[in-house]
Amino acid sequence: MGPIPVAPMLNPEASMPEPRFTVETAQVLAEVAHNRQKDKLKRPYREHVLAVGDALADFDEDIQIAGYLHDIAEDTPITRQALLDMGVTERAVDIIERLTRRFHDDPDDYDAGIRYVAEDHDATLVKIADNAHNSLPERVQALAEKWPDKPPVTRYADARPVLYTAVPREEVRMILERVNPYLLRELDEIVPE
Numbered sequence: 001m002g003p004i005p006v007a008p009m010l011n012p013e014a015s016m017p018e019p020r021f022t023v024e025t026a027q028v029l030a031e032v033a034h035n036r037q038k039d040k041l042k043r044p045y046r047e048h049v050l051a052v053g054d055a056l057a058d059f060d061e062d063i064q065i066a067g068y069l070h071d072i073a074e075d076t077p078i079t080r081q082a083l084l085d086m087g088v089t090e091r092a093v094d095i096i097e098r099l100t101r102r103f104h105d106d107p108d109d110y111d112a113g114i115r116y117v118a119e120d121h122d123a124t125l126v127k128i129a130d131n132a133h134n135s136l137p138e139r140v141q142a143l144a145e146k147w148p149d150k151p152p153v154t155r156y157a158d159a160r161p162v163l164y165t166a167v168p169r170e171e172v173r174m175i176l177e178r179v180n181p182y183l184l185r186e187l188d189e190i191v192p193e
Contacts, residue, residue: 021087026068055129055179066095098123118166132180
């Protein structure tokens with residue numbers, strides 16, 4: 001009788017696949033990164049970033065991830081390299097950076113920033129979701145009540161024609177149906193069927 005064959009020892013770490021940064025991971029990171037932040041109405045800011053990501057459910061993972069993380073470079077110390085190290089794709093990080101005003105040539109020029117975003121299909125979709133959530137009637141009304149001497153934010157309305165005409169109408173419609181159906185009539189006026 002000869003020696004008993006022994007199966008080769010496998011390195012368990014070598015056989016495990018590289019962990020992937022998923023949409024679910026982005027949701028968790030968005031909640032954690034924005035956990036203590038409040039919006040202008042003193043509501044938990046994480047509700048906004050989650051709503052933007054949720055509005056993009058009909059699109060691919062990179063766009064959804066960018067939706068959940070669209071404000072992470074603006075409002076937290078998390079860097080491009082940190083996101084890449086976590087496994088966020090280069091494409092998703094590029095979308096996030098295009099949306100981040102402090103990276104624009106003139107961060108104070110909102111209109112120029114919207115035009116810059118509208119040069120990129122994917123970033124435009126995320127910005128439409130962001131704009132639509134910020135334009136919900138209850139948010140606009142609450143802002144008007146909080147600052148009665150200022151009209152409700154009009155820059156969002158001014159941005160919509162630029163954004164809506166930069167991508168296919170049906171893609172805009174899918175986002176608005178999820179996050180702010182009140183804007184569907186305006187879409188029909190800006191981009192008729």
